[in-house]
Amino acid sequence: MNKVLVLGGTRFFGKKLVxxxxxQGADVTIATxxxxxxxxxxxxxxxxVDRTDSVAFESAIGSAEWDVVYDNICFTPQEAEEACxxxxxxxxxYILTSSLSVYEFGPERRSESDFNPYMYPIQLEEQSEHSYKEGKRCAEAVLLQKASFPVCTVRFPIVLGADDYTKRLHFHVEHVRQDKPxxxxxxEAKLSFISSDEAAEFLAWLKDNAVEGPVNACxxxxxxxxxIVTTVEEAVGQQAHVISDTSExxxxxxxxxxxxxxxxMDTTKAQQHGFAFRNVTDWFVPLVRDIAAGRA
Incomplete structure (x- = not known):
């Protein structure tokens, strides 16, 4: 499958995907x-094109056809329905970038069956009424219930990298360095993560692997x-000022x-299809050190 459209592909793991x-030798079109x-x-x-303008979006797509469409910028059920x-x-x-956010918090590792988009009620209210979590849940539900083409929804956790424009890991390094709370x-909360490199690698791997439905990737x-705090403290050489009561x-x-x-999350499904994930500490610790040293 070599003719590919990427909706969003100019920064972070979208850029790395392209x-x-x-x-891989793909014929790539990016829509931004x-x-x-x-x-x-x-x-x-x-x-x-602005994909939130459905008329302009349909006109821009025209009659073109693709082997694979990657949708990194669908956040609402309305956008998902228009894509259908x-x-x-x-x-x-069709490969939708979804999120760990579709799951509830809890001490158990979440598997794909913990949120079933095939049975989730489709809600098409205005975008302003949807949280990020609900938007992703409904987008998955619309695509997997209504699309006439095969769909895979990739549930990523927090994605980190030197190229993370949100600077979420940088936040911790700078707060420790400056002795800010x-x-x-x-x-003790445990979280899943994936690097921007591995996220892009997984998405690119999916192009030629027929995984359908929701799949966890971390x-x-x-x-x-x-x-995380300990790793940052060791890289910075200074103790963190952590506050547990954040109400004020x-x-x-x-x-x-x-x-x-x-x-x-649990990644058994992706592994059974043949993808081998890296250990999180193999890239997380070097990334923190690079940020602390000003290399990222």
Whole structure:
């Protein structure tokens, strides 16, 4: 499958996905709003469109057909429903970037069956009424219940990398270095993570592997908030100022990872299909060290 459309592909793991597809020899088209410059030159084709404008989106797609469509920017059931209509008869496979957010917090490792999008009620209210969690749940439900083409929904946890534009890990390094308070309600909470490199690698691998339905994708092993803080302390050479009661703490000092309970996934399905995930500490520790040293 070599003719590929990537909805969103100019930054973070979307950019790395395009680079991986090009290395595989794919014929890649990227569709973005054109607000972020890319470095792909003549290696890719481009469609400039705001996918939230359904009329403009359908017009921009035209009658083109693709073997695979990657959708990294679908956040609502409305956008998912529009995709079902626009790409009907024009795509052999559709891969949606979804999220760990579809699952509830808890001490147990979450498997795909813990949220069943095939049975989830489809809600098409206005976008403003949907949280990120609900938007992803409903987007999965719409695509997997309504699409006339095969769909895979990839549930990623927190994605980290030197290229993370949200600077979530940088936040912790800088707060420790500057002795600023970090609000973390529960230090023993265990979380799943994946690097931007591995996220892109997994998505590119899916192009030629017929995985359907929801699939979890995260690095092997979990990290507790305590382990994260300890790793940052060791890299910075300074003790963190952690505050567990965040009720009166300014939002700018609350950890982006500060969940009230554990939140991690089981990747048996992906592994049974043949994908081998890296151990989370193999890339997480070097990444923290690079950030602390100013190399990332």
């Amino acid at each position: 680079e991986a597809l090009l290395r 709003r054109g607000k972020t410059a890319d470095s792909f030159g003549n290696a890719v084709k481009r469609i400039t 209509a626009i790409f009907a008869g024009r795509v052999q496979r 970090i609000g973390i309600p529960y230090l 690095s092997t092993g979990e990290l507790s908030l305590r382990e 703490l300014d939002d700018g000092h609350k950890s982006p990872f500060g969940t009230a309970d554990s939140w991690f």
